[in-house]
Amino acid sequence: MLWSKLFIPTLREVPAEAEVASHQLLLRAGYIRQLSAGIYTFLYLAQRSLKKIQTIVRQEMDAMGAQEISCPALNPAEVWQESGRWDVMGDNLFRFKDRFGRDMCLAMTHEEVITVTARGELRSYKQLPQVWYQLQTKFRDEPRPKSGLLRVREFMMKDSYSFDMDQAGLDAVYDKHYKTYCRIFDRCGLEYTAVDAHSGAMGGSQSHEFMVASDAGEDFVARCPGCGYSANLEKAISIPAAPAADDPAGDLTPEEFPTPGQKTIAELAAFTGLPETSQMKSLVVVADGKPALILVRGDHQLSETKAGAILNDPEFRPARPDEIRQWFGADAGSLGPVAVKDVPIFADRALVGRRNMIAGANKNDAHLRHVTLGEDFQAELHDVRQVVAGDACTRCGAKLEVIKCVEIAHIFKLGYKYSEPMGLRVLNAEGKEVTPIMGSYGIGIGRILSGVIELHHDKDGMILPPSIAPFEVVVTPANNADAAQMDTARAIYEECLGLGIDALLDDRDERPGVKFKDADLIGVPFRVVVGKKLAQGLVELVERKTRTAADVASAEAPRAVLARLGR
Numbered sequence: 001m002l003w004s005k006l007f008i009p010t011l012r013e014v015p016a017e018a019e020v021a022s023h024q025l026l027l028r029a030g031y032i033r034q035l036s037a038g039i040y041t042f043l044y045l046a047q048r049s050l051k052k053i054q055t056i057v058r059q060e061m062d063a064m065g066a067q068e069i070s071c072p073a074l075n076p077a078e079v080w081q082e083s084g085r086w087d088v089m090g091d092n093l094f095r096f097k098d099r100f101g102r103d104m105c106l107a108m109t110h111e112e113v114i115t116v117t118a119r120g121e122l123r124s125y126k127q128l129p130q131v132w133y134q135l136q137t138k139f140r141d142e143p144r145p146k147s148g149l150l151r152v153r154e155f156m157m158k159d160s161y162s163f164d165m166d167q168a169g170l171d172a173v174y175d176k177h178y179k180t181y182c183r184i185f186d187r188c189g190l191e192y193t194a195v196d197a198h199s200g201a202m203g204g205s206q207s208h209e210f211m212v213a214s215d216a217g218e219d220f221v222a223r224c225p226g227c228g229y230s231a232n233l234e235k236a237i238s239i240p241a242a243p244a245a246d247d248p249a250g251d252l253t254p255e256e257f258p259t260p261g262q263k264t265i266a267e268l269a270a271f272t273g274l275p276e277t278s279q280m281k282s283l284v285v286v287a288d289g290k291p292a293l294i295l296v297r298g299d300h301q302l303s304e305t306k307a308g309a310i311l312n313d314p315e316f317r318p319a320r321p322d323e324i325r326q327w328f329g330a331d332a333g334s335l336g337p338v339a340v341k342d343v344p345i346f347a348d349r350a351l352v353g354r355r356n357m358i359a360g361a362n363k364n365d366a367h368l369r370h371v372t373l374g375e376d377f378q379a380e381l382h383d384v385r386q387v388v389a390g391d392a393c394t395r396c397g398a399k400l401e402v403i404k405c406v407e408i409a410h411i412f413k414l415g416y417k418y419s420e421p422m423g424l425r426v427l428n429a430e431g432k433e434v435t436p437i438m439g440s441y442g443i444g445i446g447r448i449l450s451g452v453i454e455l456h457h458d459k460d461g462m463i464l465p466p467s468i469a470p471f472e473v474v475v476t477p478a479n480n481a482d483a484a485q486m487d488t489a490r491a492i493y494e495e496c497l498g499l500g501i502d503a504l505l506d507d508r509d510e511r512p513g514v515k516f517k518d519a520d521l522i523g524v525p526f527r528v529v530v531g532k533k534l535a536q537g538l539v540e541l542v543e544r545k546t547r548t549a550a551d552v553a554s555a556e557a558p559r560a561v562l563a564r565l566g567r
């Protein structure tokens with residue numbers, strides 16, 4: 001392509017509305033333009049990159065034996081009502097009524113549609129296993145659309161769905177997806193971590209997220225530098241750091257003391273002169289309409305995912321002030337487990353073995369010292385806390401790190417969550433009706449591009465790998481007015497095309513500095529500069545990533561580019 005004929009609206013200034021690097025660069029490099037919050041138009045360069053990513057995804061999905069299909073984005077409410085997710089998805093689902101007043105939505109995922117389709121078609125075990133995939137536009141009414149392509153309301157996903165006769169079949173196809181995803185990300189030049197994850201609204205027994213480390217992310221991952229253990233922070237486990245002070249020894253009985261106006265853990269630590277680790281933090285929640293008291297160490301945070309699992313209600317909520325007063329006779333800030341009746345108590349395991357701690361007295365402006373779990377009150381014991389950086393790894397003892405990440409992909413063993421209630425049945429070899437077991441697997445296509453940019457950029461622009469860059473090489477005559485330079489540049493460009501290299505000729509009548517800056521900004525991996533050295537028969541081959549330049553004979557340039565591309 002000739003740059004002079006293309007629409008590549010690069011910007012010199014960093015757009016004020018963009019905070020994260022990938023968003024800034026996608027705007028500056030003329031890849032995307034925002035139509036409305038979380039809704040973007042992909043201009044020419046973005047579309048070229050995204051198509052390359054889609055091609056890699058298709059090749060790898062085809063190679064694992066998956067079949068490409070395409071489901072409608074426009075869904076009737078009935079299929080979502082059947083699965084129960086019409087209610088579960090809440091405000092995230094775009095809903096509206098058609099002209100006849102029927103409820104409709106724009107799909108954010110396709111478990112329902114796929115299950116309904118399979119239910120109508122699959123009859124026999126002989127038709128299984130099946131893996132169906134699509135590259136399709138999804139909609140999600142994000143509460144806070146931001147960060148460019150990382151948190152959007154309309155996005156392209158590769159999603160696939162598997163149907164198997166048994167758990168062993170599901171395990172095998174799940175593993176295949178895992179490996180296929182690793183190959184896709186490797187080919188896209190994306191460094192990632194696969195982490196043990198929570199299934200969330202998808203349901204099912206096992207799931208992994210593929211995460212890319214980035215400050216732009218909103219997910220946190222606990223990672224062990226010692227053994228490689230990694231998990232979503234909500235699910236991660238660890239050995240907590242030791243308390244900052246030893247507990248008072250002895251069989252002491254709880255003793256009330258006044259704490260006027262001291263409500264938070266930090267205030268109480270300053271007031272008592274004892275560290276936060278000496279306190280029990282009391283959290284009152286409402287699960288299934290009933291109160292529960294959850295205790296964690298003063299310096300620890302509750303993992304909502306773990307708590308949801310223990311309470312058997314992922315939708316549990318914090319109790320309201322009036323509810324707390326009614327059940328405990330005191331306000332938040334003075335609550336504790338001693339003498340609590342008719343409210344189940346759940347204690348985090350980090351409190352086990354501790355003695356004579358501080359807890360609220362269930363009386364405003366008062367606390368108790370010398371509170372011991374198992375002696376002064378009884379509780380159900382669970383791991384309900386969130387891991388913190390510096391905790392010890394349960395496998396190898398090394399100190400865990402907590403890093404910010406962007407989720408690029410998520411795979412789920414759905415089990416029978418959709419097939420069972422939605423009535424998907426096939427006949428087995430004995431002629432008996434059985435329910436197939438399902439899996440679901442998704443990759444965010446735009447997030448791959450954003451993730452690569454987050455990881456690979458510098459102050460001058462994107463540093464894209466050739467596999468997903470909009471062009472592999474840009475051929476740049478330094479001076480358009482020099483006929484020899486222009487002719488040679490054109491010849492190199494055409495020979496590159498002939499060799500199957502995705503080449504761009506920067507034939508714009510601009511100063512060389514402007515051309516170089518733009519090429520760096522849009523992230524083209526290689527640049528061939530045809531300049532003054534042409535008098536000695538030489539051109540310059542520059543690599544964007546390393547910024548190294550080498551002189552090559554102009555006639556050799558196309559082959560040199562091909563070699564650098566590893567072809």
Ligand SMILES: [Zn+2]
Pocket residue numbers: 224225226227228229393394395396397398
């Ligand atoms: Zn470890």
